Amino acid sequence: MNKTAVMLTSILATSLAQPAAIAGPEEDRAAFVRYFQSRFPDVEFDEFANGIYAIDADSRRQWLEIEEFPPYEFAIEQGESEWQQTFANGRTFADCFAQPSDSIRAMYPRYEEARGEVVTLEIALNDCRAANDEEPYAYDAEELIDLTAFLAFEARGKAVAVRIPADQPGAIAAYEDGKRFYYSKRGQLNFACSDCHITSVGQRVRADRLGPSLGHTTHFPVYRSKLGGMIGLQQRFLGCIRDVRAKPFELQSTEYRNLEFFLAYMSNGLMINGPGARK
């Protein structure tokens, strides 16, 4: 990166970090998108749904080969039979949702006024089990991740559409909380998410190339070849937070749900393309 680019980056990053008082979610999102588009002018907006592969030709080539025999296929199949299982009371997951299975992924995360909190897809699925007298899943349970893999696959091609109604102060507060988390330095290594995924995007920490945050949520859950299994979005948060030697939060904690809410909002308009395959 040349000097001008460095300066531009830090000015933009600073203005993202300290938004003017009037800036709302939609202004934030526009600035977020503009930043990544100016950093990568040759990358089409839709491409950011592909994470690091949008900006790194080498790993993109490997990925396209991997996608010929998708390693997450088994998870989709398992998730589908999980979805179709009959609970002891004779009902199924489908009975909990008003929408068909291809329209559920895009409804979450969302702020539910009556509960006063952000509800993620994982929470909604577990609520469904509880409502039918079934044990909820652990948030890192294979069954739950497979279900989200199936629902993401069903929803492919639908746009991320997180809503923050102006008349719901709770939704705005949750968004602001997630945003603050994202831009805050943490851990012994003193890194904010934005330090790596905005300011240093495209650069390398040792051999790891840093991908853009625009599109971070579209393709989860992902099969990680390095780990030989599927993980959900919040497990990735947890990994990145451990890496900076900070204390991780529980999966589906208020902190992570608000962070997911903020990040998913930033990806509004991109297509859902999960499940994904990553290193």
Place this chain on the structure above:
Amino acid sequence: MLSKHDLSSRPRWSALAAGVAIFSLAAASNFANGSPQADIAEGKLLSMERSKGNCLACHMIEDGELPGDLGPPLLAMKVRFPDRKALVEQVCDATVRNSNSRMPPFCRHGILSEEEVELIVDYLYTL
């Protein structure tokens, strides 16, 4: 069965541990500040070790493999940092000069002691 928690938590930082032992001593002719050879070797080790400086994660350093590029290459240090105090401060706590630095504040966060930073700076002056 492997717990999903385990899957996510393998620290990526550990991938940065590679090859501490393979570095040889800097050429003797480069000993600009007259530090004993042993100090320089220790400074080099502290710079490379992932639980210590891990400078290679973000900086190109002569023979270091797979360097990151978040920060500028560490070379010609004597010319670029004639003031030893300024270099010590940058390594000890980069946030003094740049409050938003992406370089960890090594001393303030208890990753390196001030003595260790002096040893690292001895090594840096051979680059």
